[in-house]
Amino acid sequence: MNDSIYFHNIQVSSKDCTKHKTIKLPNLLDHMQEAAWSNATKLGFSTIDLMENNITWVMNRMCLEILRLPEHKEEIKVETWPAAMDKYFTKRDFRVWSNDGELLVEATSNWLVMDIRERKLIAIPDYIKEANFIVDRNNISPISEKVKYIPNNTERSRDIQVSWFDIDINDHVNNIKYYQWVLDSLGGEYLDSHNLKKIDITFKHEGKYGDTFISNSFQSEESNVWMHSLDHAETGVSHIVAKSWFAE
Known part of the structure; x- marks a missing residue:
């Protein structure tokens, strides 16, 4: 090929x-x-x-x-x-x-x-x-660690309103928007002074036009490592959980 x-x-x-x-x-x-x-x-x-x-x-x-x-x-x-x-x-x-x-x-x-x-x-x-299109190009190791958010530890929050422009060809929120929303909870001052080195994100439920979310985060015991959850404002259901690593 x-x-x-x-x-x-x-x-x-x-x-x-x-x-x-x-x-x-x-x-x-x-x-x-x-x-x-x-x-x-x-x-x-x-x-x-x-x-x-x-x-x-x-x-x-x-x-x-x-x-x-x-x-x-x-x-x-x-x-x-x-x-x-x-x-x-x-x-x-x-x-x-x-x-x-x-x-x-x-x-x-x-x-x-x-x-x-x-x-x-x-x-x-x-x-x-049956199409058999799987290939090995020095494949990357599968994701193994599970990300778990502890709501009682929340330190930072930000409200999110899904707009029409956030919806993609599948008629739900494009996954790229979620990365932005979970990291936005950290605030501009933090993001301006720290460099993202790694992010692990799990998509649990789809978001639709008109949904309102709360983007929550807390710093783990590791320095500059954050846990994230994007929760539906009305139902409280977690749509996204993530973990991010930063360097100064």
Whole structure:
């Protein structure tokens, strides 16, 4: 198979960047998502392809580690591939490289299939499993640690209102928005003076237009390590749990 299907080339633009001239996490994730979409399309199993059968991909979890954030005008390439599959999960891995071969970012993610009409998760259909598109490109180790939030420990909170612009092609909140919302609870002063090194996020329930959430966080016993929960304001149900690691 042509190796180029696993790579997506990007130049970091000014709109991608913070005032520090490095890429914002949501923008980096957006490029990674586009790379995944491109790869899935070439393999014949994109979201659009699945929608013809009234099903779609939904991300269940991602663990992302940042070695160095790409900088303004830097040319980078996102490598992504389907790395594993079982009855319910597919695993998709990512690496972001500089033009001279420096590894910048590494991530692994788990994906499920949802029935669009019933809005419920289903087993991966046989026709997808039989396509045999799983590859080994020095695959990243699966996520093992479980993230647990302790509500009584909450130190910081922020209210979130889902807008029409937060909804994606699957008619629910795009997963990229959740990263922004859980980290926003830390506040601009903290985010301005600390560099995100790693984030592990689990998506438990979908968000819809008009939902209101409360983004909560507390610092764990480890320095600059935070636990996060995004809770529905009316039901109290946790839609997201996450753990983030920072460096000063």
